[in-house]
Amino acid sequence: MHAQLSILVTGGAGYLGSMLVPALLELGHKVTVVDNFMFQQDPLNTLCVNDHFSVVRGDVRNEALMRPLVAAADVIIPLAALVGAPLCSRDQVGATTTNKDAVITMLAWLSKEQRILMPITNSGYGIGQQDKFCTEESPLRPISLYGRDKVEVEEAILSHGNAISFRLATVFGMAPRMRLDLLVNDFVYRAVHDRAVVLFESHFKRNYIHIRDVAKVFIHGLHHFEQMKDKPYNVGLSDANLSKYELCERIQKQLPNFVFMEAPIGEDPDKRDYLVSNARIEATGWSPDYSLDQGIKELIKGYTMIRNTRYTNV
Template identity: 65%
Template sequence: MSDSFSILITGGAGYLGAVMVPAFLAAGHRVTVLDNFLFKQNSLAAVCADPGFDVVRGDAREAAVLKPLVAKADIVIPLAALVGAPMCDADKIAAHSTNFDAVRTLLDLLSPQQRVLMPVTNSGYGIGEQGQLCTEDSPLKPLSLYGRSKVAAEAAVLDRGNSLSLRLATVFGMSPRMRIDLLVNDFVYRALYDRAVVLFEPHFKRNYIHIRDVARAFLHGIAQFDTMQGRPYNLGLSDANLSKWELCERIKAHLPDFAFLEAPIGEDPDKRDYIVSNTRIEATGFKPAHSLDAGIAELIKGYRMLRNSRYGNV
């Protein structure tokens, strides 16, 4: 294969795709996006002038829609998914058919030579052991339908061969198809406009990664595919394995009026609690370029433009 590829991205007009697609085009790749535009978004408007870009409105679950698009692709990135536990719980059938069945359909259409780079969630680790970093060899114990469907899809992709997966930490940062419901994005929005948040289980820890570093990691995986293929890779900021309380402290450094306190009763429906090792991907030469603090500053600027509840998945 040459250094320039034809890439098919299903769900490429969503939060991640809206940042990844321009980055791939800028790197010289040709990109076709298949998306159902569920959220009526125009997130790829700025790249329509690029002759290397094409877009198809359709359902990533339908083999007849996928087949002609797959035939022209060197690389496939299945971003199409119902993302997040609340969205999946609201429509369990659609969650399974989109997050797993559509990936299975896609794999059946591929030739052995075509490459797959699969985004999944590190929420598959569920509840980690106290003080122990989750590596790619740690047991997967997903707590939600969302987590289970992504774990199953990852297994199918890696079993096929000629593939790799990126287990994304909780993503943050501005995107043309914004999501305010992700943890860092949500807390910064509340800090700016509500100036307060009540925390359930504030000691629960997670890892975080900037959306532009997700795009960079996929480009890295494409460039280093021969040495990286066949394995999953955690993708997060190694200096940001933070509890929700610690995250709020970081946000307060930017917005001093922000107040946060622990809820005396109640619990977080999302029980994830783990810290993650990103050593494997770092050993391939990848280093994140965007810090948590830079992302918080970016979100504060972005939210001066956005005050609208439509920027979420639920």
């Protein structure tokens, strides 16, 4: 049995938080979530019965709000962020102040004992080298504002010390606060509801990871903190460094009526095209539980229930 910890999770009502917070509570930890509930969803409803769960509605950039919450925590997990290049380019000030400045401000308040576990994107690798795996030592060449801010905040937390950074592959899978805009989630949604997708940059490769395995890696980091601290870790499925085209082929195996074709209709603002090595995290004893195919199967079931029809009449 691990000792009970007080854990502060900012953005705890988001896609990752909605999976991680229940898992932390299940282990007996005390969890305080700070979230501004900007997406008007309530994924933590069923946790309110738990005496170890507290929730604060507020903005992580509000120092008067955050200081006492940070002071009371053994562990800080900063998930609050405007996630993804498109959202960040729409609100550049909001992106940088939330994704980078709020975390760096918080570092100044921490004692030497307080721990940080933080998700970073592996889109920091930008365009990888042909047939060469990106390791944690590979140069970071982020292209978008989102990628640049995440790379800078990673540098800040690791040089502060007593921190672990997880460079997450593209996450997929069902969660209480769902995101339909992530690549696998989006493609399966289109395969289920539209039966077709048009691909651009279809041979760009990237790595993928199930949302439950992301929650699992945070718990792994918590339990193995001393031997893992002060390093970044790539977190992805080592058997899933796939191009968009290959991903569609995998979806088509489960949905044979799914049609996909290529056209030069757009470009990825992050230029993500890389192969990722997850050897460092695997060497610590962590391994994923969910494959890409299991995730696709799960999403197909989920989309029987979810139709994002808020703005349509059909």
